[in-house]
Amino acid sequence: MPHTVKRVIEGGMYILPSLLLFSIFVFYPMIRTLYLSMHMTDFQGNPTTYVGFEHFVYLFEDRNFKESMKATFLFVIYTVPPTVIISLCLALLANEKLRGIQLFRTFFSSTLGMSVAASSVIWMFMYNPAVGVINKILIALGGEERQWLLNPDTALAAVAAATVWMNIGFAFLILLGGLQNIDSTLYESAEIIGMSRLYQLWRITLPLLSPTLFFVITVSLIHAFQTFGQIDILTKGGPMNTTTVLVYSIYREAFVNYNFGFASAQAIVLFFIVLIVTIVQFTFAERKVHYQ
Amino acid sequence: MKKWISTLLIASTLVGCNSGSDETVSKTNDQKDEEQQVQKTEVVFWHAMSGDLEKALNEIVADFNASQSTIEVKPVFQGTYEEALTKFNAVAGTKDSPTLMQTFEIGTKYMIESGKIEPVQKFIDEEGYDVSQWEKNIVNYYTVNGTIYSMPFNSSTPVLIYNKDAFKEAGLDPEKPPMTYSELKAAAKQLTKDGKYGFSILNYGWFFEQMLAVQGGLYVNEENGRKGEATEVAFNGKEGLRVFELIYDMYNEGTFYNVGQNWDDMRAAFQSGKMAMYLDSSAGVRTIVDSAPFQVGVSYLPIPDDVERQGVIIGGASLWLMKDVDEEKKKAAWEFMKYVTTPEVQAKWHVNTGYFAVNPSAYDLPIVKEQWEKYPQLMVTVNQLKETKATPATQGALISIFPQARQKIVSAMESLYQGVEPKEALERAANEINRELEMAKKR
Structure with missing residues (x-):
């Protein structure tokens, strides 16, 4: 018996440093958020009166919250699949052993080196209705001038397109790393038995890449739910709240309107959404993942 | 040849001498500065002026620092008014708090309720400072329950800006800009052609507030929140509806251009x-x-x-003194505040920016007269304010949830471009802001 106690203490000592850090930076803020979500706060964010679940009840009646839920899910759909598919294609191309391929690998991963703020400003100029390059090209091709970021029909898609571009670098790099880890002798054997390239892709590359793909999809999803910078710079949540994703709505409630309680309630909702999506992913998608 | 070389030599020695002496001079200056800073009272001044406005402000501060030897004001740019307020929220009451802070007019109630500020009235009373020298409309706006809480500094009003060359081209008289909605609509129709539009308003709550006040419309009840705590909005009456209908009609006629929410985009669109x-x-x-x-x-x-012009609300910002800083610093900040509201400084500020002078005697100074000849446009802003009638409408609303209210108004303005009826858009904004007012009461 004393032996077990000793082992538990010993084990506890090993995890103590990380437990301490997690408590300060993750667990305490989470509990505090939950606490705040049941209170009204003053302008400094100090809780004043207990209101129970009133914030949550109002959230589900609030039209603006519905709009921002819709924007969030659309944004995820607009960004995650394109990011993964495009970067997978680029990674497959860049995995070929050709002369000068290093140059392309650098190009394709270069958006990783751009900050969100800097790239957003570049995209803002490209989308500008009067002087932006996108409208210039469109008009040269005989199209009509469009206000990409001011039209509720195109604003979210426009921000999503910019986001896909920003995220490709990271996803590409990880996927390329995954491809290079695949044992080349497998391809050699496949060549010998006369397997077509497409069949190789389906039977060898994708299964062996699946852990990496799974990782990229999970991370992209969480990223997409947490998008903030490009929204703040490109649209400020407008027009008509079509680009007010949850994180932006939380920011606005807390730091513009000083409704920390209401913002905390939204943060809790976001936490559960991300939690559920991640659990779903792990239970269903992970079955298809092949670990070597 | 020889001559050429010797000239070069002389020149190079001269240059050498110069740079050498420069270094020594700047060194002694640095030392002096350091010695002085030990005794100088430092006043950290947070502001939200960027671009040309920041340049003009820094000049004023530098002049003040040079004008005396006991106070050193340090201006620090903190982003937009909204961003600065967020940062203030984080440091208010701590030792990182600034001594002096510039906050926009709609933050007035918020600042008072924060409990972290010292009303300047205290210093006004102590010194018997004469506020009657200020523009009466400004005193009017910043007096809350008989107390002046902050020092007015940069005050502005909304104006109609137009392209005179385009007026000429369209066959309009460039000296006769439209004064009423129907004139505006007619002029915009004539000015709209080849992908160019007649008129635009930024999707920003301030313009709606102004277009409401100029007709004498109130924003919230309880005399715009000045008689008591506002409990309900009042902007959804006929005055507010007229503004929304104007935007809606002009947009549908194709004479109104939607510029979004960004001031720079709007100005760029006008300039292009x-x-x-x-x-x-x-x-x-x-x-x-x-x-x-x-x-x-x-x-x-x-x-x-057929509506009588009531005038405009004071926009812009004022300077707020923090409560939790040393008395000595407060006094130093008060000296600076008095300095920036002197006619001389306000005159310079007015002609360099377009903010009007808090102290109207600034307009009698030669520097203003000279610049008004060069920029007669600046005079318009001054006259518009002078003609303003002091009513609760033009005093402006006093509510703590102004940021939310503005967001809802912006959303409503944006929905007009999507074909939502003016009445419906206005009512939706009104309902949402009413709820915010109700929430604010519970705090």
């Missing part, structure tokens, strides 16, 4: 000739006049036909 008329703050007048490649006219805010 995309629209010929738009509403702007008088603080932007000087920059626009200087940078537009055409003749720029400035005029009063248009009003609906």
Whole structure:
């Protein structure tokens, strides 16, 4: 018996440093958020009166919250699949052993080196209705001038397109790393038995890449739910709240309107959404993942 | 040849000498500065002025620091008014708090309720400072329950800015800008052609507030929240509806250009000739006049036909003193505040920016007279304020949830471009803001 106690203490000592850090930076803020979500706060964010679940009840009646839920899910759909598919294609191309391929690998991963703020400003100029390059090209091709970021029909898609571009670098790099880890002798054997390239892709590359793909999809999803910078710079949540994703709505409630309680309630909702999506992913998608 | 070499030699020694002596001079200056800073009272001053406005502000601060030897004001740019307020929220009451902070007019109630500020009335009383020298409309705005809480500094009003060259081309008289809604609509129709539009308003709550006040419309009940705590909005009456209908009608007629929410985008669109008329703050007048490649006219805010002009609300910002800093620093900050409201400084500030002078005797100074000849547009902003009647409407609303209210108004304005009926858009905004007011009461 004393032996077990000793082992538990010993084990506890090993995890103590990380437990301490997690408590300060993750667990305490989470509990505090939950606490705040049941209170009204003053302008400094100090809780004043207990209101129970009133914030949550109002959230589900609030039209603006519905709009921002819709924007969030659309944004995820607009960004995650394109990011993964495009970067997978680029990674497959860049995995070929050709002369000068290093140059392309650098190009394709270069958006990783751009900050969100800097790239957003570049995209803002490209989308500008009067002087932006996108409208210039469109008009040269005989199209009509469009206000990409001011039209509720195109604003979210426009921000999503910019986001896909920003995220490709990271996803590409990880996927390329995954491809290079695949044992080349497998391809050699496949060549010998006369397997077509497409069949190789389906039977060898994708299964062996699946852990990496799974990782990229999970991370992209969480990223997409947490998008903030490009929204703040490109649209400020407008027009008509079509680009007010949850994180932006939380920011606005807390730091513009000083409704920390209401913002905390939204943060809790976001936490559960991300939690559920991640659990779903792990239970269903992970079955298809092949670990070597 | 020889001569050439010797000239070169002399020149190089001269240059050498010069740079050498420069170094010594700057060194001694640094030392002096250091010695002085030990005794100087430091006043950290947070502001939200960027671009040309920041340059003008830094000049004023430098002049003040040079004018005396006991106080050193340090201006620190903190982003937009909204961003600065967020940062203030984080440090208020700690030792990182600034001594002095510039906050926009709609933050007035918020600052008072924060409990972290010292009303300047205290110093006004102690010293018997004469506030009657200020513009009466400014005193009017910043007096809350008989107390002046902050020092007015940069005050602006909304104006109609238009492209005189485009007026000429369209066969309109460039000296006769539209004053009423029907004139505005007619002019915009004539100015709209080949992908160019007649008129535009930024999707920003301030313009709606102004277009409401100029008709005498109240924003919230309880006399705009000045008689008591506002409990309900009042902007959804006929005055507010007229503004929404104007935007809705003009947009549907194709004479109104939607510029979004960004001030820079709006000004860029005007300068590139995309629209010929738009509403702007008088603080932007000087920059626009200087940078537009055409003749720029400035005029009063248009009003609906058959409505008597009531005037405009003071926009802009004032300077707030923090409560939790040393008495000595407060005194130093008060000296600086008095300095920036002197006629001389306000005159310079007015002509360099387009903000009008808090102290009207500034307008009698030669520097203003001279600049008014060069920029007659600046005079318009001053006259518009002078003609303003002091009513609760033009005093402006006093509510703590102004940021939310503005977001809802912006959303409502945006929905007009999507074909939502003006009445419906206005009611939706009104309902949402009413709820915010109710929530705010529970705090």
